Amino acid sequence: MSLSEFAIVESTLREGEQFVKANFSSDDKVEIAEALAAFGVEYIELTSPIASPQSRRDCERLARLGLPSKILTHIRCHLEDAKIALSTGVAGINLTIGSSSLMRQFSHGKNINQIIDLASEVLTFIHQQAPDIELRFSAEDSSRTSTEDLITIYSAIEKLGVVKRIGIADTVGIITPMQIFELVKTLRQFTNLDIEFHGHNDTECANANSYTALEAGATHIDTCVLGIGERNGITSLAGFIARLYAINPEQIKSKYRLDQLGYLHELVARKVGISIPFNHCVFGESAFSHKAGIHTKAMLNNSETYEAINPRSFGVTRSILINHKLAGKQAVNHRANELGLSFNLSQLQDITHRLKTLADKQSLTIEDVDNILYSYHCQ
Numbered sequence: 001m002s003l004s005e006f007a008i009v010e011s012t013l014r015e016g017e018q019f020v021k022a023n024f025s026s027d028d029k030v031e032i033a034e035a036l037a038a039f040g041v042e043y044i045e046l047t048s049p050i051a052s053p054q055s056r057r058d059c060e061r062l063a064r065l066g067l068p069s070k071i072l073t074h075i076r077c078h079l080e081d082a083k084i085a086l087s088t089g090v091a092g093i094n095l096t097i098g099s100s101s102l103m104r105q106f107s108h109g110k111n112i113n114q115i116i117d118l119a120s121e122v123l124t125f126i127h128q129q130a131p132d133i134e135l136r137f138s139a140e141d142s143s144r145t146s147t148e149d150l151i152t153i154y155s156a157i158e159k160l161g162v163v164k165r166i167g168i169a170d171t172v173g174i175i176t177p178m179q180i181f182e183l184v185k186t187l188r189q190f191t192n193l194d195i196e197f198h199g200h201n202d203t204e205c206a207n208a209n210s211y212t213a214l215e216a217g218a219t220h221i222d223t224c225v226l227g228i229g230e231r232n233g234i235t236s237l238a239g240f241i242a243r244l245y246a247i248n249p250e251q252i253k254s255k256y257r258l259d260q261l262g263y264l265h266e267l268v269a270r271k272v273g274i275s276i277p278f279n280h281c282v283f284g285e286s287a288f289s290h291k292a293g294i295h296t297k298a299m300l301n302n303s304e305t306y307e308a309i310n311p312r313s314f315g316v317t318r319s320i321l322i323n324h325k326l327a328g329k330q331a332v333n334h335r336a337n338e339l340g341l342s343f344n345l346s347q348l349q350d351i352t353h354r355l356k357t358l359a360d361k362q363s364l365t366i367e368d369v370d371n372i373l374y375s376y377h378c379q
């Protein structure tokens with residue numbers, strides 16, 4: 001299956017900065033942006049320059065780096081934010097404003113018409129000042145906004161003729177894969193603009209939602225390294241890449257430098273002071289560990305039996321574990337061969353039985369297993 005063209009809007013330096021443990025220095029941001037660009041993301045989104053004096057200097061610094069990824073900043077529908085964003089030299093501006101009744105009432109107090117008027121004023125102003133700047137408009141909390149209101153807002157924004165892309169935001173991570181599919185499909189009928197999807201992970205559906213958004217016609221997906229962001233974060237970069245790799249590895253391998261992803265993860269994990277989770281889809285400690293005998297036997301014949309992803313594509317190695325009671329004779333035989341030992345079938349069954357009996361009593365290391373193999377061989 002071939003995936004249509006899509007781009008990643010990498011938001012580790014914007015949404016990721018909203019992660020509880022993130023506090024990137026200016027140099028951290030440069031290091032992370034360079035690693036993101038080396039991996040090949042199409043866009044790097046930065047915190048609004050209005051957020052703090054350093055945020056503004058960082059937008060200016062990153063915009064000057066000349067990286068191959070487009071540098072964006074993310075702002076409110078606010079003229080002052082727009083003026084400052086324009087002064088930083090970024091290549092694109094992502095504007096947002098809450099559209100759900102909750103956001104309208106408790107965030108900014110504007111009704112739908114006022115939202116349209118304000119967004120139109122700010123977008124038109126930016127376009128007049130800098131016609132080449134890439135503009136995206138997003139309705140924050142789109143998934144809790146009625147489709148009718150979304151169509152009213154996006155249609156009015158599209159008519160301005162200044163926006164390249166609209167954004168759908170699942171701000172509280174509440175939408176389901178089928179709902180986002182339907183929403184994107186519906187919006188696709190109303191607009192020819194590119195469609196970006198930003199999905200939070202509150203119900204652990206962010207990656208699935210991003211993928212189904214893409215299937216339904218979205219063109220841009222927001223990600224963060226390790227999925228960091230406000231609360232428990234958004235679609236993780238590696239998760240999204242793994243999802244697409246499992247469908248079309250060749251396309252993903254030609255689009256991105258997968259060998260750079262491990263370094264990027266270690267870098268961001270270090271900068272925010274967390275470790276990579278054991279069950280991370282690619283870089284987790286156990287992501288490519290194969291344990292049960294039924295699995296290891298088949299794996300030794302063909303690694304595709306129990307792997308959707310080839311770890312070598314990401315510079316990672318797999319391990320076949322035999323130091324446990326679930327080991328099977330074929331995996332034990334494989335280890336014996338690695339040690340230069342060979343046994344017949346009944347000997348292998350005997351050794352495997354000894355290993356299991358010992359593993360029932362204590363935890364084993366690979367050295368314990370090797371000792372069993374060597375001592376059996378000596379007998």
Ligand SMILES: CC(=O)SCCNC(=O)CCNC(=O)[C@H](O)C(C)(C)COP(=O)(O)OP(=O)(O)OC[C@H]1O[C@@H](n2cnc3c(N)ncnc32)[C@H](O)[C@@H]1OP(=O)(O)O
Nearest residue numbers: 048050051052076077078096097098107108109140171230
């Ligand atoms: C869903 C998201 O993650 S959106 C991105 C979130 N990012 C950020 O918030 C960036 C960091 N934020 C900040 O540094 C500050 O909130 C600032 C500089 C943007 C604003 O700071 P303050 O002026 O002190 O306002 P405060 O943060 O208390 O409240 C937000 C203000 O923005 C207004 N607002 C909220 N969303 C929007 C919007 N999308 N467009 C325009 N105005 C908005 C609110 O009405 C409120 O206005 P008020 O000044 O009249 O009360």
Ligand SMILES: O=C(O)CCC(=O)C(=O)O
Nearest residue numbers: 096138140167169171198
């Ligand atoms: O601008 C957007 O589309 C997303 C803003 C955001 O972070 C959110 O709604 O969670």
Ligand SMILES: [Zn+2]
Nearest residue numbers: 015171198230
């Ligand atoms: Zn968000």
